[in-house]
Amino acid sequence: MRLLYWSAAFFLSLPHHAFADPVDDDDTPAAERSTPCTITSAKSGxxxxxxxxxxxxxxxxxxxxxxxxxxxxxxxxxxxxxxxxxxxxxxxxxxxxxxxxxxxxxxxxxxxxxxxxxxxxxxxxxxxxxxxxxxxxxxxxxxxxxxxxxxxxxxxxxxxxxxxxxxxxxxxxxxxxxxxxxxxxxxxxxxxxxxxxxxxxxxxxxxxxxxxxCAGIETTKQELSPSGVFGVIALVAVIVYVVGGCVYSRMVLNQRGWKQLPNYGLWAGILGVFRDILILVTASCARCIPGRRRPVHMNGSLSYANRGRSGRDSSEAENRLIDELNEEWDDL
Structure with a gap:
């Protein structure tokens, strides 16, 4: 709720002319500035x-x-x-x-x-x-x-x-x-x-x-498509969220650096999840590269085809990778 108040205060503090229509400095009469081959009745509209x-x-x-x-x-x-x-x-x-x-x-x-x-x-x-x-x-x-x-x-x-x-x-x-x-x-x-x-x-x-x-109603040509209008609204919402959140975090919570971003802990956690997924995918792809050791099932037990390296070294490397990932999850 406080974030909403700060966002509203930010926009209300902007000068009035930021939202006003641009000033028309054209001295041409309105009848000549209208779309060619059109006319609007001065009496009936x-x-x-x-x-x-x-x-x-x-x-x-x-x-x-x-x-x-x-x-x-x-x-x-x-x-x-x-x-x-x-x-x-x-x-x-x-x-x-x-x-x-x-x-x-x-x-x-x-x-x-x-x-x-x-x-x-x-x-x-x-x-x-x-x-x-x-x-x-x-x-x-x-x-x-x-x-x-x-x-x-x-x-x-x-x-x-x-x-x-x-x-x-x-x-x-x-x-x-x-x-x-x-x-x-x-x-x-x-x-x-x-x-x-x-x-x-x-x-x-x-x-x-x-x-x-036949008389009709003048329609203003729409400059943006419906998707364009939605995009502008979404962009304004993101700007309000980021700017308002930064102002609130800095002025009220006394945060500095990246922690000024609104909901910094949530976004950091999401990025950490994607980073861990990327590490796991990279490690899995690395074992599929030719010349690397591959797991082989023999007699119901898992062994490794060692190409220049022992199976014990491979097991220890995987255990170290799992331990590192567990420590990172604990930190979050």
Whole structure:
């Protein structure tokens, strides 16, 4: 009981900051420090994670048969279909054919596109920041290919007729709006993507029905496995036992040296037992080495095959070994 008191006193004497969480000196807003492609509602606290919808590049996937195409949906009367990915660029290789109006270094970040007349048009770059509007979860892709000429305006609000505005910054680019709807049916596909409308061939509206669109609870990633947690607890317990026992033995019992260890007599006895077992095993193995004498039973009595030494010397050596072991046991 006194050992428990001393251990508790030892831990209570440690400074408070030894157990406090590390100080976060990062000035980055919380919304930007959260996991990409996730969001938590400020009003309800509902948590949304769109990462399960991400299709990994087959070259980086560890799956046996990785998927080599992105999500697709029909454009109906548009005359072309759409290809999209979530939380990353599409897995299709766009570097061989290029993307209209997009810099080459940005081709790998295209998250939505369509193909028309042999050309590829981007309708938005990758976005890792979903937003909540009212009760709707929205994902918005921007900075796609330039919009058609009639959608470009100069500072006076009138088109200049050549497809370019007086200022390049005024050129409108294709964007994508995806409304994420909740689908909890376990038999429903992972994602159902539907094209809704494109009012001016510059903004494209989609509807995605998926389980990822349902509100959930944010879970903190566990850094240690269950065995790791048990190992940490066991290590802390051993440290408390050793440190607390040493403090108690030194301060209360006035012990010094190895005797400061808690239950020194018990551990010394256990080590002595293992030492005696090791001696007996060593002695038994030594008699089995070739060239050594071996016991032979003849006429019901035990004799020794003497190879250069007499049986009397062997018996005396064994008797001395037994006497030494008996003396060591008596000392314990």
């Amino acid at each position: 509902a948590f949304f994670d769109l990462n399960p919808l991400h299709i990994i590049d087959p070259a980086l996937s560890t799956a046996a048969n990785p998927r080599n195409y992105s999500w697709n949906t029909t454009g109906f009367d548009m005359g072309y279909n759409f290809t999209l990915n979530f939380c990353g660029g599409v897995v299709e290789d766009l570097t061989k054919r290029g993307v209209v109006g997009v810099h080459k270094e940005d081709w790998k970040n295209v998250s939505a596109f369509y193909e028309q007349d042999g050309k590829i048009y981007s309708i938005g770059q990758t976005s890792y920041h979903p937003i909540i509007r009212g009760r709707k979860l929205i994902l918005n892709y921007t900075n796609g290919s330039p919009c058609p000429e009639r959608s470009n305006f100069d500072e006076d609000g009138e088109g200049n007729g050549d497809g370019e505005s007086k200022h390049n910054s005024r050129i409108r680019r294709k964007t994508t709006i995806i409304s994420m709807l909740c689908e909890r049916d376990p038999l429903y596909p992972k994602l159902t993507l539907s094209f809704i409308a494109s009012p001016d061939e510059c903004t494209y509206i989609f509807e995605a029905r998926t389980k990822a669109g």
